[in-house]
Every structure is written in C-alpha cells, then in structure tokens.
Amino acid sequence: MKQPKRVTIYDIAKKLNLNPSSVSRALNNGGNVSIATKQLILKTAEEMNYKVNSVAANLRTGNNQTIGVIVPHINQNFFSNVIAGIEEVTYQKGYSLVICQSNESAEREIKCVDTLTNQHVSCIIISVSADFKDSSHLENIQKQGIPLIQFDRVADELDTMKVLNDNESAAMEAVSHMIAQGYKRIALLEGPQNLNIFRQRKAGYLKAMKKHNLPVIPELIMENAWTKELGATATRTLLKLAEPPDAIFASTSDFAALGALEVATEMNIQVPQQLGICGYSNESFGTIANPSITTIDQHSILMGKTIAQLYFNEPDSGISISENQIVSIRPELIIRNSTLK
Amino acid sequence: MKQPKRVTIYDIAKKLNLNPSSVSRALNNGGNVSIATKQLILKTAEEMNYKVNSVAANLRTGNNQTIGVIVPHINQNFFSNVIAGIEEVTYQKGYSLVICQSNESAEREIKCVDTLTNQHVSCIIISVSADFKDSSHLENIQKQGIPLIQFDRVADELDTMKVLNDNESAAMEAVSHMIAQGYKRIALLEGPQNLNIFRQRKAGYLKAMKKHNLPVIPELIMENAWTKELGATATRTLLKLAEPPDAIFASTSDFAALGALEVATEMNIQVPQQLGICGYSNESFGTIANPSITTIDQHSILMGKTIAQLYFNEPDSGISISENQIVSIRPELIIRNSTLK
DNA sequence: TCAATAAAAGCAATCGATTGCCTAAAATAA
C-alpha cells in the first residue's frame, strides 16, 4: 500500500495558474484575494480533496494548537474525567490533546515531558506520578517557554498555574461529619506522603481531630493504604487491635474504603453501627455498595474544564483565580449510609 | 511572559563553527561525523538545553510518529481501558497518541477525523459514534493514505483493519448459560441497531433461543435500553407485563443491568430466584452489586494492545489476524450470582 | 483620457531539521 502523494497548495496553485500565496490567503480568509478567485480556490481545493498540512503550518507559525496532558493512568476514573473535561473546552477552541500516561513512574514521566516539549505543544498539563521526587523536568518545561499547568497532584514548590482540590477542607469536613455522628476512634488510611494531596488530607484529618478534642492515636494511622487490597490489609490490622477504631477514613480512595468494607463484612462487623467508613473520590460503585459509601466528590469534569479555561484565560464565572495562578475547587462531601448511625 | 527563543541546531552549529548538517547527524547517530565532534556536539546540545523540534523533523521526513484515536467518550471504562492498552504499546515504540472524543455525535466525529488527517498522523484508530450513519469520512482517511483501524463499533462495509469482539458468540454463550440455569422467558435489552455490536449481540441472543427451542417473544425485546435509566425504564415495563420475563439479558451494558437490578429490588422481585440478570462489559461495580452481576468481559486492555500491535504488524503470539486484516477477540463470560439460581 | 489610488496577485524568505551530493582533509598504499 503506497502512500499516495497528498495535495498541497502548490498543486492547487499550479492547476489554477496562481501563486501558492494566494491559495494560502484564500484558504485562511486572509485579505488580498478577490472574491471570485477565492471562490474558485475553495472549490478547487474541495474537488482535489485538499487537507491542510498542519505540521507545515505549525512550523511556520510556531503555534501548534496542541496541548499535552500527562497523567498517571488514563483509565482511572478521576483522570479520565478530568481529561474529558479538558477535551470539552479545548475541542471548542480547535485545539487537540496529546495524552501520555506516566504509569506512576517518574522515569517515564520524564520521557513524556520530553516527547511533549519536542512537539512544541502549546501547553503541558500534568498530575505527577506517585513516584515523583524531583521537579527538574517540570522546571525544564518552563525554561522552554511552555506554559505549565499542574493539577491535583502537584509539586507545591514550583511556581506554575495550578488547579487543586481543597483536600484539607474536604478531609476536615468528612472527619468532622464522622465525629458529629458519634465516632471517636477514627482511623486514617493514608497515601504516599510525597504527594501533596495525601499530605493535605492527613492534615485535614489531624485538624478535625484536634478541633474536636479527640486524641490522635498513632496506631490508627495506616501508611500507604491506597488500593483496595492495601486498604483491606490495613483494615484487617486495625480491627485486630486491642482497641480497634470505630470508624475509618480512607483518605486515599473509595477503593480503599471498599476494601475496608469488605473486611468488616467478612469479620461480621456492622457498618455503620460498629464501624463507620468514609472514602474519597466518589467512584461509581459508591452507591451500589452495601451500605452505600460516604465519600468526597472532586468534581473531576469541572476540574478538567477549569484547567483548560485557565490556559485560555477564560474561567467560568464563579471560578476565582488567585494572584499566584492557583484555582482551588471545593470538593463536596457526599454523605451516604456507611457513616450514618 | 515572552516566549524565549528556543535553541536550534543552527545555534549549536554556530557556536561550534560547524555546519547544521553535522549537528543533525551527530544527534541522530547518522554517519559522517568523527567521534570527537560528535561527543562535542552532544555535550554542547546538552549544555544549551537543546530539544529537537519534532514539528520541523516531521515536516521533513513526513513521518510524525503520532497516532490518532477517536472514541465516543474518553471517560468510559471500556474506552479508557482500550486507550490505556494502545498507549502501552505505542509508548514503547516512541509514538504519541492524539485523542479525540466524538461525544457520540457524527458531526463531531467528522471534525475529529479532519483534525487528525490535517495533522498527518501515522494512523487513525476509531470506534464510531452511536450517531454514525455514513462512512465517507472514514473512506476519506484511506484516500489520504492514512492507515485506519476500526475497533469494537465499526463500519462493517469498509475494508479496513478491524479489531473486534466476538459479540455474537459472547451473547450466545451468555444466553445459553441463562437457559441452562432454567430461565425460559428471557428478555433482551438492546442498543441502537445502527451499531454493529448491538446487532451482533441481538443475533447471538436470537441464535441461542432458537438453538434451545425457546420462542422469541417480541414484547420481551426492548429497544434502545443502553443506559442505567433506560435499562430501568425498560425493566419496569417488562415486569409489569401480564407474563413478565424470568430473566433479562442487558446486552447493552452493565449499567443497564444495574438499572434492571435496582428496579427488581424496588419491586421486591428476587434476583436471581425470580429474575436472572446478565449485563455486558464487566464494569468494576459488577462484583459489588448485590447480588453480583453476571457479565461479559471484553478484555479491553488486551484489545487496545492488539490494536496497536496490529498497526506495528507485531501481534502477540496467540492473536491471529485474518486475511482481511480482522482480529477477533474472544470475550469472556463471567458468571456471578445474578444468574445463579 | 490620464493620473492617483486601491485591490489583487506574485515573489521570496522563513520556520528547523534532514539528506543527497560534493569537496576537503586525513589516512593508507604504492
């Protein structure tokens, strides 16, 4: 199957005995073409099945109408929703998206950044991998003059545009709700502390406990419990304690919460009566689980839209951008049966 | 914030008093450069923070190492998994992905095709929108000499590479399983019949019924029940019939199955004893629902990988490509409690 | 009818990397 040669503006120009520049102007609504010839050119281009070569156009104009997105996994609900939100806005603007997944690996993240900078994308949007240690590759993006927007999982120290969830408040609200329901020994399932989001959620948990004068018990804080399996394991450990918790805040995800719920069920512990469970990120299965799982919705699609709007500098009304280019999106506590005594 | 001018091979050449061609050769491991100067060039490039401009390179070589993907929705489990699978392979090959969503709109799908052909991507991978009517935009891709791979939802009549699920067999297997469980009046929730996948699933249903000598009852076949809500509505109608079904095959999705399950629960109808329910596509909530939902797994990540391998002409062992460039992936019936009497 | 002005079209450089071809320099052989 040989690649047939594609039609260029030169072909059109030759056929019509015109100069390529006129063809270009006609196709781009630039001035200096009579209406008659413009019509003729457009008609001929159509007939010859001409398609602009955006690669050439981009090289010339230096503007490639493409935005790069790097996420840990494309197929995770939160990220795919954010991407869908971004796409919704960028599509309207005629931009396309180049998507890469870092697979939670810093090394691969660096390669993704390289690919995108080589392509001279107009902007890079990133949520860093769990493996994230060093931000020099991100600084490099800025050195190349490419606008950088971080979202959700960010390198705090870098001065870039950021779209964040207010994780701390959300966690605080969730824990306060549990306390209001009468839970006192509230365990925390926490995620890798090199990621800002998990640090913030932990901070919210601690603040809520402090505010309501509840003791923070170190053995109730479980590190690195951010998958369903790890959540289950952590829960098993917790429930075997001499003084087990009466509630679990799975700050990492609903998956961890689900793991906890399954272990509780298996151990014949009543949720929410004996054990309250709260997750994070409002996965679709939250309403289906029995009992349904209290969680926090991150407004992921809105987040995606906001990110794109931030780039185009046209935020929705109601979205406020701080002076240092940070947008904070308020997550929403969704109270369901798993924490309602 | 002004765009700092980026370093080019000319800058490197000037600095070293060399010709750009030598720089290019050094960077690309082409011959005709002494080891000493090559080292020097590489070092200098590094120091000057040089990044190749792939736009320029692509224009010259006509090969842009980019693959375009068009799906109805990025954030649907099946599609995001397929994309993740594609990405896994293309990343290894140094290709990047440009992703577009058609939003189930034919009009938008056409625009996506245009964007991608303009970018001269190396290949276009598509699963058509529900709104799909006419395949001229797809033919146009081929006219432009761009390899086209269709997957899952395809235009049958077009002669392109295709990666498909064997929907008919899977549906047949599912319905046969239900029959074996003793269900006799099996209803079908069907999707838009302009999509091949729903036609095939219906065909599988019909074949299974015929094979086991069960009558096909028209009033048990519900059109267009392909969301949770539509599935619920259809189920409500079905269960109010004088002679209601004793099982429902939600051939459209697990979402429809879930809708059915909720209606049954609400009407106090025992699943699976009084009503068997089988879904399609193995959504994550299938195991969580009560009872857990029997479904069909489409091996979506494998499907994505296979698509990419098909493009690179390096299929995994065990994957066979038919002469007309079609790969069929065998879905897997996952039997859970919702159909186990 | 002719000059002055405006509109249309052409010319050629440009974006940055690649590559076939050619020349100069170095290495080898005679």
Added chain:
DNA sequence: TTATTTTAGGCAATCGATTGCTTTTATTGA
C-alpha cells in the same frame, strides 16, 4: 613522496504553509 582511498564535514535543496514586500492590474476621480 605521490597517488589513492576513506572519512569528515560543508552546501544547498527540501518538506508545505505563511507572510512582508513588491509589482501588476483594476478602479476611481479629475
């Protein structure tokens, strides 16, 4: 030392579209 072969590096065209500038043509006014 000279002739021959390698090797290194330079030159310039090319990919296709865009765009500032110039020239030609058409239009307007006197």
